[in-house]
Amino acid sequence: MSETVFTKVEDLARLPWFGLNEAGRITVTDPSVGPVIDMHTHLALAFIMPMQHSLHRSSAETQHYMPSCCSFDLDVYANKNMTHNHLKSLKRDLVIGGITGLTPMRKTHTIPNLVREMDDLNVVKSVILAIDMQTGLSKNWFHAAQAAKDEPKLIGYGSVHPHDWGNIGDRLDTQAHAGCVGIKAHPMVQGFRPDDPAALDLFRLCGDRGLPMLIHCGPAGIEPPKRRARLHVKFYEKALADNPKTTFILGHAGALEWEAALKLSLKYPNAYLEISSQSLSAVKQMVATANPDRIVFGSDWPWYHQAWPLAKVCLATQDKPDIRTKILYRNAADLLKLEK
Numbered sequence: 001m002s003e004t005v006f007t008k009v010e011d012l013a014r015l016p017w018f019g020l021n022e023a024g025r026i027t028v029t030d031p032s033v034g035p036v037i038d039m040h041t042h043l044a045l046a047f048i049m050p051m052q053h054s055l056h057r058s059s060a061e062t063q064h065y066m067p068s069c070c071s072f073d074l075d076v077y078a079n080k081n082m083t084h085n086h087l088k089s090l091k092r093d094l095v096i097g098g099i100t101g102l103t104p105m106r107k108t109h110t111i112p113n114l115v116r117e118m119d120d121l122n123v124v125k126s127v128i129l130a131i132d133m134q135t136g137l138s139k140n141w142f143h144a145a146q147a148a149k150d151e152p153k154l155i156g157y158g159s160v161h162p163h164d165w166g167n168i169g170d171r172l173d174t175q176a177h178a179g180c181v182g183i184k185a186h187p188m189v190q191g192f193r194p195d196d197p198a199a200l201d202l203f204r205l206c207g208d209r210g211l212p213m214l215i216h217c218g219p220a221g222i223e224p225p226k227r228r229a230r231l232h233v234k235f236y237e238k239a240l241a242d243n244p245k246t247t248f249i250l251g252h253a254g255a256l257e258w259e260a261a262l263k264l265s266l267k268y269p270n271a272y273l274e275i276s277s278q279s280l281s282a283v284k285q286m287v288a289t290a291n292p293d294r295i296v297f298g299s300d301w302p303w304y305h306q307a308w309p310l311a312k313v314c315l316a317t318q319d320k321p322d323i324r325t326k327i328l329y330r331n332a333a334d335l336l337k338l339e340k
Contacts, residue, residue, distance in 0.1 A: 052101025
């Protein structure tokens with residue numbers, strides 16, 4: 001078996017930084033790993049209809065979109081490990097569950113289930129990313145802000161659709177006053193191109209308010225083709241160039257076009273690489289080439305167990321402890337102004 005292939009999440013205990021706790025869950029055993037800040041997590045999202053279940057409900061296990069019981073290879077883009085059935089269940093939960101709230105997987109995408117995983121892996125803070133449509137169709141930003149108030153280990157990022165029916169600046173101010181310290185944008189889900197004039201206005205307004213923008217960046221290969229066409233990394237450059245005051249955290253570091261995103265991060269000082277879902281080889285290349293002060297850790301929980309991307313960073317920084325600390329904690333702590 002390849003050194004990067006594991007039979008299930010618990011098999012990561014083969015690596016020197018991990019072990020199993022008394023409950024049989026994967027855990028960090030090496031004190032040199034951590035503290036960790038996860039810049040990319042989600043709770044259950046709701047669209048059109050209000051949230052249909054409690055985000056404070058605990059369950060025995062989390063139903064990740066990529067099941068933790070299945071084999072996976074760390075050296076491919078994460079969703080390449082998903083089977084046809086995994087993708088079918090994922091899309092059903094995201095689309096049907098997002099509207100009706102009735103699918104079972106999302107009922108496990110809750111605050112206590114995330115915090116349990118964090119505690120096992122020395123993740124001290126996780127950023128909850130909201131994704132919202134126009135006002136009235138969803139209110140996920142409110143749940144992200146409320147989660148951060150209810151649980152000190154969580155930090156809320158809001159979401160404002162570029163084509164919102166209301167005043168964009170007022171929406172941003174409302175969310176910031178509610179406790180959101182940044183904004184999440186998702187061109188695929190929200191249906192816009194990053195160089196859309198309305199999107200550029202949103203990015204400018206975020207910069208004016210000192211709100212970092214974590215934006216899904218690059219095609220992941222499982223989107224509907226028409227929406228995938230909006231995600232090419234070349235469409236993100238105008239946003240970076242026109243908004244030097246706005247900090248952009250490129251979610252998934254460009255996804256399948258990570259090399260193009262890496263080039264953008266080297267060209268524009270307002271671009272960070274958030275490395276969730278990336279292959280081990282890509283993470284190694286970013287560690288070797290990118291500005292080490294502008295790489296941050298993310299997992300995309302509940303798509304994947306937080307141990308997956310954490311193992312990649314450990315492997316990619318085996319002889320670079322200072323860079324490991326920057327990626328896993330310091331860079332995100334500075335972005336989030338935690339120590340101020």
